[in-house]
Amino acid sequence: DSGVTQTPKHLITATGQRVTLRCSPRSGDLSVYWYQQSLDQGLQFLIQYYNGEERAKGNILERFSAQQFPDLHSELNLSSLELGDSALYFCASSATFSTGGHGYTFGSGTRLTVV
Amino acid sequence: AQSVTQLGSHVSVSEGALVLLRCNYSSSVPPYLFWYVQYPNQGLQLLLKYTSAATLVKGINGFEAEFKKSETSFHLTKPSAHMSDAAEYFCAVSDEDGGYSTLTFGKGTMLLVSP
Numbered sequence: 001d002s003g004v005t006q007t008p009k010h011l012i013t014a015t016g017q018r019v020t021l022r023c024s025p026r027s028g029d030l031s032v033y034w035y036q037q038s039l040d041q042g043l044q045f046l047i048q049y050y051n052g053e054e055r056a057k058g059n060i061l062e063r064f065s066a067q068q069f070p071d072l073h074s075e076l077n078l079s080s081l082e083l084g085d086s087a088l089y090f091c092a093s094s095a096t097f098s099t100g101g102h103g104y105t106f107g108s109g110t111r112l113t114v115v
Numbered sequence: 116a117q118s119v120t121q122l123g124s125h126v127s128v129s130e131g132a133l134v135l136l137r138c139n140y141s142s143s144v145p146p147y148l149f150w151y152v153q154y155p156n157q158g159l160q161l162l163l164k165y166t167s168a169a170t171l172v173k174g175i176n177g178f179e180a181e182f183k184k185s186e187t188s189f190h191l192t193k194p195s196a197h198m199s200d201a202a203e204y205f206c207a208v209s210d211e212d213g214g215y216s217t218l219t220f221g222k223g224t225m226l227l228v229s230p
Contacts, residue, residue: 002158033217043205043220056217090158103149103207104218106158 003027004107006091012113018079021110025072025093031055032074033094033104034066038087049074050096081114088112117142117208121221129229134178134193136224138206141187148189149207149218150180159205165189176200201228 003026013019025032034046036059045058049068060066063081068074078085088111092104122137140146147166151159163174170182180191189206206221 002160004158035220042222045217045219048217058217092159103147103151103161103164103209106151106160108156108158 002105004093004105006107006110010111015081015114017081021076021089023074023091026105029093029095031094032068033092034076035090036087083114086114117219119206119208119221121206121224123224125225127227128196130198131195134196136191136204138189139187140208142208147209150191151205153203196228198228
């Protein structure tokens with residue numbers, strides 16, 4: 001157990017729908033990162049939050065949004081879902097807003113299937 | 116902009132043979148470098164990291180990697196492969212830019228170990 005908790009583990013939904021993925025960071029970590037993993041694109045950085053504020057944005061679509069709450073858990077919202085959004089979505093956490101040479105701790109991911 | 120290239124999407128070795136997984140990076144500043152491993156249906160686990168303290172870095176499960184600035188490489192090796200090493204391996208780079216940083220991952224190399 002890495003200490004980073006992601007729910008749900010699996011999600012199957014239809015095109016056009018909206019889903020919310022949840023992440024609880026490791027105890028004491030203030031930064032949360034979201035990554036999308038697909039066969040064709042590999043691991044793509046989506047967005048980072050640090051202590052409730054957005055710190056960095058990657059290849060995140062406008063249909064996607066995220067937030068980090070006062071208790072530091074984070075949610076990734078995916079709307080108007082398309083078949084191509086099917087992927088594994090990872091959350092990772094770190095103690096500070098930079099890697100500081102420590103890297104991230106990853107959760108076990110949420111597998112999203114859009115049908 | 117930082118980037119990582121992993122040569123070979125699949126590498127096959129026999130049990131007991133040398134494992135060599137290649138990673139080349141591009142970074143405008145001295146980087147932090149990481150190797151992560153992903154077992155089936157699991158999240159990414161940190162294997163080892165380079166933070167400029169030593170060019171030869173030892174990690175978990177008998178893996179090590181050598182940072183070579185002149186070659187911009189950070190190849191992962193293990194003297195003797197074990198069946199349990201079969202997994203996907205990701206090289207990642209982080210540079211501190213403006214006080215914050217994120218990890219950029221390579222596309223991964225699947226290690227196949229045959230008896």
